[in-house]
Amino acid sequence: MKKTTQAIHLPYKRRDAYDALSMPVYHAVAFEFDNAQLMADAFCGRIDAPDYSRVENPTVTNFEERVKAITGAQDVVAFNSGMAAISNVLLALAAKDKYILTSRHLFGNTYSLITSTLKRFGVGARLCDLTNLKAVEEAIDTECCCLYLEIMTNPQLEVTDIPAVAAVAHRKGVPVIADTTLIPFTEFSARDLGIDAEVVSSTKYISGGATSLGGLVIDYSTCDRLHHPLRHEMLFNLGAYMTPQAAYQQTVGLEVLDARYKVQAANALCLAKRLQQLPSIRRVNYVGLPDNPYHELSKRQFGPTAGAMLTIDLDSQEACFRFIDRLKLIHRATNLFDNRTLAIHPASTIFGLFSAEERSQMDILDTTIRLSVGLEDVDDLFNDIQQALL
Incomplete structure (x- = not known):
């Protein structure tokens, strides 16, 4: 089977x-x-x-x-x-x-x-x-x-x-x-x-x-x-x-893992491509993007999908906090691969008790927001991100 x-x-x-x-x-x-x-x-x-x-x-x-x-x-x-x-x-x-x-x-x-x-x-x-x-x-x-x-x-x-x-x-x-x-x-x-x-x-x-x-x-x-x-x-x-x-x-x-995962991975790829077009986002990091340095290696090892997690970088930690506070649909929460899309600022939360030097050694940036992409319609997710960036 x-x-x-x-x-x-x-x-x-x-x-x-x-x-x-x-x-x-x-x-x-x-x-x-x-x-x-x-x-x-x-x-x-x-x-x-x-x-x-x-x-x-x-x-x-x-x-x-x-x-x-x-x-x-x-x-x-x-x-x-x-x-x-x-x-x-x-x-x-x-x-x-x-x-x-x-x-x-x-x-x-x-x-x-x-x-x-x-x-x-x-x-x-x-x-x-x-x-x-x-x-x-x-x-x-x-x-x-x-x-x-x-x-x-x-x-x-x-x-x-x-x-x-x-x-x-x-x-x-x-x-x-x-x-x-x-x-x-x-x-x-x-x-x-x-x-x-x-x-x-x-x-x-x-x-x-x-x-x-x-x-x-x-x-x-x-x-x-x-x-x-x-x-x-x-x-x-x-x-x-x-x-x-x-x-x-x-x-x-x-x-139902396979059915849910395929939707989430497809949503993540579509969203990552669209976010690359927004000038206020300094970087979109998603292994499924063809220009990602790990794209080909990931495909060779794990197949055509690249998961449902991506990160975006803004100008500063303050910009990240403002963005997260303005979200209306995407939830301010930890965890990964919920049915709902989640946003978190890793440097101040998951890695918040590490020193600035330790975070630097681990490549945890103050400018990074992690997105776990859920099952919602991609248009709704993109619109929420757009309005939160204004």
Whole structure:
């Protein structure tokens, strides 16, 4: 079956008692067993059966199985947020006196996790330009526990040559972990690009209009050091498993992901082209534009669409604030890939607690506004932007 069909028609692991077409929300905390041996086998992982909803739940498992079928992954673990997915996969690989190789071009909380939180536990961070293969080669030594990247950075919209970087990392025995949130996994094969595990904020495209928080680790079982600690240590010991209600909402969102994404990506491209014609906008940054420096690389790696996030630059932070305050249709809010279009000033919000020097090193500009493009009519979005620029 094609990916869009798999998202809808994957059979349940066990037949539902009432033959419900949509997987019910199993709010049960614990599950009964016929005998002590079956209980022991379930708790020790010798049989596949839910025992306690902190580590396995039928509704969440159904969601994981659908993602697994679409991606061809060996295992998928659903967490209660994208940051939980990131922290769990990094903790599964990291250790005292090891370091994570990554870029300064990271989402703010991911950057803080790697450079600050994990540092307190003896895990180092080595930052380099991941678009420079020589720099990557020189940065990796025997103490590197993983290479972590975003396939399209937020909000800089930088794209790395992933197969080339992965080849360098794998030659040195280092797994590649990639945040693939900005392009849905229905659009490309992460495994074919050399990615060992994906992390995804399923809050974004998958949830279906910001219905729920969630995160996924999609494990392709190409890194021997990852699977066991992720599923049997991190999941059990840290307690960040997705809730059944969120899994239900995100399963419904997954069923219509392809249809929603195609509209949002088309809207983003159309809007970006039209915004380039407005003289008061200093720069429009969208990878889908033919003159974008990452356009061809993105097409080669992720296919013809370039996501539903773009940025615009105005003359100053004050101009950005005036613009945001004047918006009438577009919402002043964080998050990405809601059904509604959202606008935010990253430097003063997501990166607001970083120093000016740190923001400069991360290429976070005071003049940038991030737009997450929704499902509205493009004419209405363009008109709202036009009037807000006056």
